[in-house]
Each structure stands twice: as structure tokens, then as C-alpha cells.
Amino acid sequence: MKKNISKLESHFKHYRLTPQRRLVLEVFLENKEKHLSAEDVYQLSRQKEEIGLATIYRTLDLFEELGLLTKINFGDGRSRYELAQDNLNEPHNHHHLICINCGRILEVEEELFHKLEEIVERKHEFSIVDHNLQFFGYCNRCHYASKDL
């Protein structure tokens, strides 16, 4: 969520685009629609060049602080990352539909959600900075599978 600004600034200042960082960036640019875990990025990167897993983690952290990547938590015990949207002012304003049968992840953009957020803010005297929303269920491809519930 919120990060220490001075720390972020120091990153901006001393930021160096090393071959490894460029590599990670490439991987994301070639997988714009995906939600990659550190392991995913590691595997995809290694198909091109050598890189250490620790470097992957450090790069992901850096890119997140730089606002290049958005960290997503699907509650499956691993963090995932995707290219951040252009509108940096608004946090990642899309949400996910996760199929519990095939694992497919779909994106949703819903304006109604903003309204919900406003109502919650007013009703609970809570100033919202970010949110986290996933829907779990069956995608259209797997819909029939839901019958064996």
C-alpha cells in the first residue's frame, strides 16, 4: 500500500537499468495480459538469459515501488505482478474473476464499484486508499463443471 516516500525517491535517484532489470521488464512487456508470479518471471527470464531468483524478487520490489508493476494477491500463497496501468493516480482499478476449475483469470472493470467505494467511505468514516477484490467461481468454459458441486 503506502510506501515511504524518501525511500522511493532514493530509488528514483540511483536507479540503474541493468541487463537483468531490462530482462524482467521485457518479460512483462511480452506478457501484458498475464499475472506473473516471481517463479513465472524467473522461468520466463531464464529462457532468454541467466538471472538469479533473488534478483527477480528484488527487481519486482523495485518495479513495484517505481510504479511500473502492480502487485496482486490472489490468496494462493504467492504474489503476482502485472504491468501497472497508465493512470497512476488511481490505484489498479480493475478486479479479477478467478475460475476455481481451470484457474483462468479474467479482468473486470466496473464503474459501479466506485459508487460502492464512495458509499463505504461515507458510511464508515474511512478514507480508502486501495482495495483488493477477487471473485471466485466458474468461467463460461467451465460452467458445466459446476454441476458436480
Add this chain to the structure above:
Amino acid sequence: MKKNISKLESHFKHYRLTPQRRLVLEVFLENKEKHLSAEDVYQLSRQKEEIGLATIYRTLDLFEELGLLTKINFGDGRSRYELAQDNLNEPHNHHHLICINCGRILEVEEELFHKLEEIVERKHEFSIVDHNLQFFGYCNRCHYASKDL
């Protein structure tokens, strides 16, 4: 999310209310408003009787499958549990406001959310089984702290 029914049934069949399980249940009954992590439950339990951490984990899993507890993921690297609501038909139909300053967790119940869910289901041909929603921001107590952003 979805669990193998036969596995669940076998649990129902052979279910035994041991002293340890009773202990864990007590802890939850005495902490109805809290969102307890396994470690929390472990500490609270040990204040009353001896119990192993592995047993805590196994009991939490069991209680979740039995529908007694609801597992919540706040993305902080540990699962939390709370007593399930009575209306077992609808999954945990409340959401959380998490203060990123003091860590306080508030509950929200918002009818508008159901409408949002319906719209998403229709628009994306996705049959929703469960969802996960948290808002991060500043609670009224900490609201002033948000100025040092």
C-alpha cells in the same frame, strides 16, 4: 473455495469433539469480533491449556470444512479465521476495512455489493461462488495521519 464433498462427508461422519478442538472453539467464541491467525489461536489457546501448533492448523482446516469457520486472506502472508455467519447458504457476506496506519480491521456489510456481483456475473458469463474484498485506507481515528502521505 470448493471442497471435495466426499472428503467433507467423511469428516462429518468421523468427527470427534476432542478437548483440543473444544479449546479452539472456545477461543473463537470468546473472540467473536476478531480475525485470528493460527498463531493468535495458538497463543490464546495455550493461555488455557497445552496444545500443539500442528493441531491448531489441523483443527482450523477441519472447522473450515465443517463450515464453522471462515478463512480470510488479507494478503499479509498469514490466513485468518473468524466464526462463520449463521446464513451458511451465502458465503461470508461481509468485507473488511483495513487501516494501514493502526491495523484496525472493521467490517462492512453492503447490499450494493450484491448488485455489483449480479452485473459482473451477467456481463462476463461467470458464475460467482465466493469473493474476497478488502479496502485499505485510514480509519477515522487515524485519519489525520494520512496527511503525511
Add this chain to the structure above:
DNA sequence: TTTGATGCAAATGGTTTGCATCGGG
């Protein structure tokens, strides 16, 4: 040459599991 970046391996933290033991039905 100085400082950040990297890679490896070890450490960490939450959670799970193997296994011997315990105990209720």
C-alpha cells in the same frame, strides 16, 4: 574507487507432513 547490483546459499516465517504415540469407542 565507491556504491549499487548480482548471485548464491543460508535464513526466515507460515504452514504441512511423517511418524510414533495416545485414547475413545
Add this chain to the structure above:
DNA sequence: CCCGATGCAAACCATTTGCATCAAA
């Protein structure tokens, strides 16, 4: 007796960190 339940320790898995080395400004 039998089988599920327990406790301990070891195993696991994602992530982080210490540290020596490397490389660019």
C-alpha cells in the same frame, strides 16, 4: 483392538537477507 487425533520435529515453499563479488559512473 482399531482408527482417528495429537505432538513433535522435520519438511516445504515463497520470500528475504548476508555476504562476497562484479561493474558502471
